[in-house]
Amino acid sequence: MEKYFEIFKNSYQGYFNYLWNEITHFHWENYFYGLILVSLIVWGLELVFPWRKNQKVFRKDFWLDFFYMFFNFFLLNLIVLIFLSNATAELFNDVLGLIGLKVSDFQLLDLNVLPFGLGLLIFFLVTDFVQWNTHRLLHRIPWLWNFHKLHHSVKEMGFAAHLRYHWMEPVVYKSLLYIPLAIIGGFDVEAVAIVHFTALAIGHLNHANIGWDYGIFKYVFNNPKMHIWHHAKVLPKHAQYGVNYGISLSLWDYLFKTDHIPHDGRDIELGFDGDENFPKNFMKQELYPIKTK
Secondary structure (H helix, E strand, O other): HOOOOHHHHHHHHHHHHHHHHHOOOOOOOOOOHHHHHHHHHHHHHHHOOOOOOOEEEOOOHHHHHHHHHHHHHHHHHHHHHHHHHHHHHHHHHHHHOOOOOHHHHHHOOHHOOOOOOHHHHHHHHHHHHHHHHHHHHHHHHHHHHHHHHHHHHHOOOOOOHHOOOOOOHHHHHHHHHHHHHHEEEEOOOOHHHHHHHHHHHHHHHOOOOOOOOHHHHHHHHHOHHHHHHHHHOOOOOHHOOOOOOOOEHHHHHHHHOOOOOOOOOOOOOOOOHHHHOOOOOHHHHHHHHOOOO
């Protein structure tokens, strides 16, 4: 127990120092200013190339989503995720130790010995595929769907809706990513930053009020015209759990037949059945469904 208390203390102290350093020192892989820069660029594209021209600049729940961006990107880590990640990793190592194993025994590939571009591509593909499958689980497993409803409570789409999600979601994503990343070995900070900002930019664009599909590249990259159907309130009869689960890549949806773009979805209704009863303020959304009538 003392070991986990030390993990708790070191996790928060270390992350607080990291976050303060991010805010006070600018560097190219800086996540704090990177989030601001990517958000401003995509928001600018929304203003110049609006798809839904009657949608206001400050759309419905804009400021709520704006707060979620910084809360989920930074404060959530400070409050809960760093300790959970570190404690889970240590617990997993302890359990493996009981049967004479360690995490490194699962490593099948060391990305750092590969050419940088190839290692980066493998890291990106593995990460995105695991997240695609995790996203499917969030829709198919009822208790996970209750947490994921928060993201689907968006009624007007915009770039900031990308980071409106429940605090339990990253817990699920990080947990399911742990073993696949252990299998392919660690990767340096520079590569992680590249993949992270690429996913951030694609995710922002997917939710933006922009009517782009990237032409022939729509079969590789997720895009606004595809992702709008993921948020459709009315789902096709053959796919009541959802469609278009892609995070960064649409490739997985086309390969596994979960793609669905029947027509231009610019003006379709967004949400889910019963969303009119979903909490409207931040605290009630964060406590849902743990504390709900």
